[in-house]
Amino acid sequence: MTAELVRGQNHPLSEARLEVRVSAGKPIVAGATLSDEQGKVRGVEWVAHPGAPTLPGLEVSKQAAADHRLAFDLDALPETVHRVTVLLALPSGGAGPVRFGAVAAPFVAVTGLDGREVASYTITGLDTESAVVALELYRRQGAWKVRAVGQGYAGGLAELLADQGLHEARQLAGSINEAVAQGLARSVAAPPPRTPDGDRSRQAATSAPGPDQPHTGPQIAAGDATPQQSPYDAPGPQGASAPQTGYQGAPAPSDPSAVTQPSAPAVGGGINYSHPGRQNAAPPPPPPTAPPAPPGQSAQPVAGDATGWSMEERLYNQVWGMFEDLARTAAAYRSAVDFADSRMEQELDKVLSDPRSRIGGQGDAAREVARAKHAQLVDQARMALDRDLAQLAAEAQVVEPALPAAYARWDNPVWHGYRVPMEIPMALRLGDLHLPESEDLSIPMLVRLPLERGLWIDSGRAGLDDALADSDQLRRLAMDTAVAHAARLLAVYPVGEFTVHVIDPAGSGASSLAPLVQSGVLDGAPGVGAAGVADVLAKLTQRVDLVQMAVRGGAADSLPPGLDTAEQLLIVNDFPHGFDDRAVTQLRYLADEGPAVGVHLMMVADRDDAAAYGPLLDPLWRSLLRLTPVADDHLADPWVGHAWTYEPALVPPGSQVLQQVLAQVAAARRSWNR
Numbered sequence: 001m002t003a004e005l006v007r008g009q010n011h012p013l014s015e016a017r018l019e020v021r022v023s024a025g026k027p028i029v030a031g032a033t034l035s036d037e038q039g040k041v042r043g044v045e046w047v048a049h050p051g052a053p054t055l056p057g058l059e060v061s062k063q064a065a066a067d068h069r070l071a072f073d074l075d076a077l078p079e080t081v082h083r084v085t086v087l088l089a090l091p092s093g094g095a096g097p098v099r100f101g102a103v104a105a106p107f108v109a110v111t112g113l114d115g116r117e118v119a120s121y122t123i124t125g126l127d128t129e130s131a132v133v134a135l136e137l138y139r140r141q142g143a144w145k146v147r148a149v150g151q152g153y154a155g156g157l158a159e160l161l162a163d164q165g166l167h168e169a170r171q172l173a174g175s176i177n178e179a180v181a182q183g184l185a186r187s188v189a190a191p192p193p194r195t196p197d198g199d200r201s202r203q204a205a206t207s208a209p210g211p212d213q214p215h216t217g218p219q220i221a222a223g224d225a226t227p228q229q230s231p232y233d234a235p236g237p238q239g240a241s242a243p244q245t246g247y248q249g250a251p252a253p254s255d256p257s258a259v260t261q262p263s264a265p266a267v268g269g270g271i272n273y274s275h276p277g278r279q280n281a282a283p284p285p286p287p288p289t290a291p292p293a294p295p296g297q298s299a300q301p302v303a304g305d306a307t308g309w310s311m312e313e314r315l316y317n318q319v320w321g322m323f324e325d326l327a328r329t330a331a332a333y334r335s336a337v338d339f340a341d342s343r344m345e346q347e348l349d350k351v352l353s354d355p356r357s358r359i360g361g362q363g364d365a366a367r368e369v370a371r372a373k374h375a376q377l378v379d380q381a382r383m384a385l386d387r388d389l390a391q392l393a394a395e396a397q398v399v400e401p402a403l404p405a406a407y408a409r410w411d412n413p414v415w416h417g418y419r420v421p422m423e424i425p426m427a428l429r430l431g432d433l434h435l436p437e438s439e440d441l442s443i444p445m446l447v448r449l450p451l452e453r454g455l456w457i458d459s460g461r462a463g464l465d466d467a468l469a470d471s472d473q474l475r476r477l478a479m480d481t482a483v484a485h486a487a488r489l490l491a492v493y494p495v496g497e498f499t500v501h502v503i504d505p506a507g508s509g510a511s512s513l514a515p516l517v518q519s520g521v522l523d524g525a526p527g528v529g530a531a532g533v534a535d536v537l538a539k540l541t542q543r544v545d546l547v548q549m550a551v552r553g554g555a556a557d558s559l560p561p562g563l564d565t566a567e568q569l570l571i572v573n574d575f576p577h578g579f580d581d582r583a584v585t586q587l588r589y590l591a592d593e594g595p596a597v598g599v600h601l602m603m604v605a606d607r608d609d610a611a612a613y614g615p616l617l618d619p620l621w622r623s624l625l626r627l628t629p630v631a632d633d634h635l636a637d638p639w640v641g642h643a644w645t646y647e648p649a650l651v652p653p654g655s656q657v658l659q660q661v662l663a664q665v666a667a668a669r670r671s672w673n674r
Contacts, residue, residue, distance in 0.1 A: 002109075003119040005148035011119040013137070013144040016075040018118070019111050020086055020135065022068040025104035029089040029157075029180055030068040031060050033164050034081045040165040044172050046081075047161070051179030058084065064091045064180050072137065074144050083138040085149075085164065088123075089131040089157045092177045100126035100152065108134045110146050121148040129153055131160040301395035303402035312404055316426050316446060319399065319407070322392055323433070323443045327642060329388040330437050336381035344374040385437060393441050400444075403429075406492040407444055410484070410651045410658070418491065418661050420668040424449055425492050430485065430627060433635065433644045445646065447625075449492075450567055451600050454591065456624035457482045460606030475574070475604075477629035479512035481648045482571055482604045484658065488649070489569060490521055491661045495668040499564055502526035502571045503536050505578025509604070519662035521669065523564075533578045537586040540570060540599055544590065547597040568599040575605040584617070591620045 003011040022030050031049040033041045041047065048060045057076030061068045070086065077084070088106055090098060100106070100123075109120040123134060129152025136147045153159040157176060161169035306321055308314035347370040351363055401412070406425035408414050409432075428449055432442035459478035486500050502513060504526040516522050527536040543563065550559050559565065570590065579587070591601055607621060626634060633645040651658045 002117040005119055005121040005146075007125075007148055007150045010145045010147040013074070013110070013118065013146055015112050015118075016073060016144070017113050018072045018074070018137075019113065020068075020070040020072065021109045021111060022070070022086075022088065022106065022134070023108075024066055024088070024106040027064040027066055027091060028068075028103075028106070029064050029091055029176065030070060031087050031089075031176070032058055032070060033085045033087065033161070033166075034058070034077070035083045035085065035164065036080050037082045039083060041161075044166070044168055047166070047172060049172075049176045049179070051175055074137065083136055085133055086135040086137075087131065087157075087160060088134050089160070089176075091180050092130070092156065099128050099130055099154075100132060101128060106132070106134065110135070110137075119146050119148075121150070123150045125150065126152045130156040133160065301391070301398050303398045311402075312426055315399065315403060315407065318395075319444050319446055322395060322399070325388070326392055326435065326438060326441065326443060327637060329385055329392075330435050330642060333381050333385040333437060336384075337378055340374045340377035340381070343377070344370045347373070389438055389441055392438075396441060396443075403444070406449075406488070407446060409649060410655065415657050415661060418664060420495055420664060421492060422494055424494065424497065428488060428492060429649055430455075431649045432647045434647075435642055435644060442647065450598065452595060454595070454601035454603070454624045455482075455485065456607075456621060456626045457485075457602065457604045458607065458626055458628050459604055460608055474629060475508070475606075476512060478604050479509040479573055481627065481629045481650060482573070482602055483512050483516060484649060484651055486516065486569060486571060486602065487521075487658055487662055490665050493567065495665070495672045497566045498569070499523045499566045500569045500571065501536050501540065502573070503533050503578075504573045505529060505533055506574055509573040515658050515662055519659065519666045521662055521666050530578055530580065530583075533583050536570070537583055537590070540568060540590055540594070541586050543568065544593050544597055544599055548593065551597070566598070568594075569602060570599070571602045571604065573604045575603055576609060588617070588620055591623055 003009075005011060022028070029050060031047065032055075033048075034046040034055065035041050046055070048055045048058050050060070050062050050064070053060045053062050056078060057073040059071045061070070072084065074084075086108065090100065090103075092098075105126070106123045107120065108123070110118045112118060121135065123132060126132060132152040133149045136149055138145055138147065153163065157173035158170045161172055166172065304311050304314040304318060306314045306317035308317050348367060351366040351370070400409075403412065403414065404425065405412075405414050405418055405421075406427065407429050409429070426449065427446040429444050429446055431445045433445050434442045457478045459475045490498055490500060500516065500521065501523050502509075502516070504510065504513065505528060507526075507528050509526075510517075513526060517526070527533050546559060546563060547565075572587070575587075576584065587601075590599055594600060601624065603620075603624060627648060628634065628646060629648055631645055631647045633643045635644040635646050636642075637644055
């Protein structure tokens with residue numbers, strides 16, 4: 001699970017070969033310094049920067065870019081190096097911003113070569129600083145750790161390098177800026193911006209929602225916990241003697257969790273299109289780009305208009321970009337309204353504090369002026385919001401029909417041409433998200449696969465309007481929602497790579513479970529009664545134990561022949577009915593240990609019903625992503641402080657698409673088992 005660091009916090013590193021991925025929304029310089037046990041940089045030869053991008057065990061980008069991948073091999077560093085400092089700086093002498101307070105908060109993530117995110121840090125609180133120490137990788141008692149630093153320097157690179165103990169700080173800063181300027185001069189002009197306001201910075205994470213994953217950038221906090229966006233899973237380069245970045249002579253392709261328009265490579269410079277998980281393969285052609293819009297008009301939206309190595313990845317990144325754009329524009333609108341309210345209150349207080357203004361019409365006139373200014377500010381903010389919402393709505397209209405089945409609603413025609421896939425998709429749609437300012441604009445809520453956390457389908461009434469549904473209706477809707485999610489998971493996984501188990505102690509979910517049972521896609525009949533609960537839990541607990549022992553012992557090939565190694569999903573309906581103390585303990589064990597070995601929970605329950613167990617189950621609820629069977633504004637976005645309304649991805653009433661898809665899944669399973 002990704003560690004989301006705050007300033008000063010550290011986290012252990014279990015791997016020696018790592019990448020540090022940086023996203024800032026605007027071109028910045030990325031570099032690194034090596035320092036000894038006393039924290040001193042011994043000379044310019046201990047600094048990796050665009051003019052000298054490679055040191056033993058370390059490589060950085062050769063020019064300024066909005067996104068960077070810095071490659072590290074900690075075992076290859078000299079023994080005298082005890083600390084590696086990752087530094088970021090704004091290019092000097094250009095037309096861009098000169099302080100970090102004028103750009104989006106930089107985001108940095110430490111990942112393995114397989115793309116798995118180890119730790120992340122969003123550098124907030126910067127203002128006049130033009131250089132910042134982002135992270136430190138340091139030795140401690142024979143092991144490496146990463147620490148979030150976030151120390152800014154208003155004096156720029158020169159001040160930062162001098163603080164590192166480098167005597168030639170000013171000369172080195174000048175040579176770095178010169179190398180960056182030469183790189184920018186050689187660069188091909190970037191494509192036109194997608195919106196009249198310039199670049200659209202996209203940081204996905206997740207996290208969030210997907211937006212769960214949403215992750216990094218806006219992340220969705222469900223219940224008591226914030227879901228993590230899992231990284232893109234792809235093996236690293238093979239046979240490399242030292243870590244390499246994706247591009248040689250240009251920044252690496254954009255980090256999937258922080259997507260922006262890529263910087264262009266240098267003219268005449270060779271480009272190595274190697275990419276984790278893809279050997280000797282050139283990337284697909286870039287997505288179609290609409291012609292530049294006439295002055296004063298927005299660019300025509302295009303599906304897949306984001307960076308990525310496949311259309312699926314580009315659409316995923318585009319959806320996350322739309323989510324972030326909506327979050328930003330709503331935050332800007334709310335901030336403008338708050339400013340207008342505060343200004344009007346100050347002006348009215350000033351008027352009322354003068355006794356002379358209460359005589360005659362002077363006070364009334366001042367009040368009218370203050371209210372007119374307030375209305376003007378609010379109207380201007382609303383116009384900007386409406387403009388952005390119209391652009392996003394136009395983009396949603398072209399993106400939604402182009403989504404693959406895993407990302408699409410159940411009423412999307414893509415399901416009518418459904419075929420069992422050969423590969424696991426990057427993400428799964430769990431529903432839609434919207435804000436009060438955008439009731440007519442919904443953003444797909446995507447979570448990364450394989451799942452990193454289970455799901456809790458809330459069948460309770462907490463926070464819901466009394467007019468929505470009675471208790472029985474909510475329980476039925478909650479189970480329908482669980483079945484729709486389980487069917488989607490079965491549909492998007494290759495045959496034999498996903499298994500669903502069901503515990504329904506009282507049989508109350510039989511009608512909702514009918515599509516799964518009748519199609520034959522379940523591992524077995526739903527567990528009913530105390531005996532059924534015990535059987536299913538014992539089977540999955542044994543699987544977790546066996547896989548854990550095999551992995552820890554380095555003997556994954558020695559698993560029993562009949563063991564199902566597919567991803568497992570356990571649907572538990574009407575908890576805690578039918579659960580004794582032993583069953584509750586086993587469920588907690590599956591929740592804690594299962595996700596690491598491919599066993600996930602989907603609880604369909606009212607949390608109040610489980611209150612009898614006291615605090616025993618609190619960690620269980622906090623570890624699950626809470627979803628509701630009806631629209632509810634329970635998903636919190638700590639990035640900009642929004643409460644997002646979630647709507648579940650349900651099958652349209654009367655539609656047979658669920659049965660048709662499950663029939664194909666069942667037929668593929670039968671053929672595979674022959």
